[in-house]
Amino acid sequence: MKRLVRLLTVFTLLLVGCLAWLGTPQIAQATTFNIGFKSVPVLAAEETQVLRNRADDRLAEVYGDRIDLNNTNVRAFQKFPGLYPTLARKIIKNAPFEKVEDIFQIDGLSDRQKQTLQANLDHFTVSQMESVFTEGDDRFNNGIYR
Numbered sequence: 001m002k003r004l005v006r007l008l009t010v011f012t013l014l015l016v017g018c019l020a021w022l023g024t025p026q027i028a029q030a031t032t033f034n035i036g037f038k039s040v041p042v043l044a045a046e047e048t049q050v051l052r053n054r055a056d057d058r059l060a061e062v063y064g065d066r067i068d069l070n071n072t073n074v075r076a077f078q079k080f081p082g083l084y085p086t087l088a089r090k091i092i093k094n095a096p097f098e099k100v101e102d103i104f105q106i107d108g109l110s111d112r113q114k115q116t117l118q119a120n121l122d123h124f125t126v127s128q129m130e131s132v133f134t135e136g137d138d139r140f141n142n143g144i145y146r
Contacts, residue, residue, distance in 0.1 A: 098126065101121075
């Protein structure tokens with residue numbers, strides 16, 4: 001009998017433990033928290049305010065499928081054949097550019113590299129350099145790995 005009770009106890013504990021791993025969804029609910037005479041809303045915003053920083057503002061001006069030669073990270077060049085990593089690194093090292101055609105002035109470009117740049121010229125744009133994107137080595141390695 002003791003053996004059966006122990007077995008049922010162990011089985012019940014394992015079952016409860018497994019259910020705890022599954023977890024239960026917790027629904028966030030807006031409520032008010034009373035402090036003295038003043039009611040303070042918790043988790044509910046009375047006014048919708050969008051918090052943005054300079055990076056978000058720049059990204060809000062989405063270039064579509066275009067690459068901003070003065071601000072884009074080296075990994076953005078991956079989606080276009082022949083640009084990543086060699087040409088992308090050369091472009092980033094020689095930024096800033098005043099206009100897109102200035103990339104042809106990069107020293108040491110081979111004829112093949114110039115052809116690759118010409119083929120992708122429609123995918124490039126140029127805007128003013130933003131320190132939020134270009135400070136440090138973030139343009140070469142932003143720490144995002146896929």
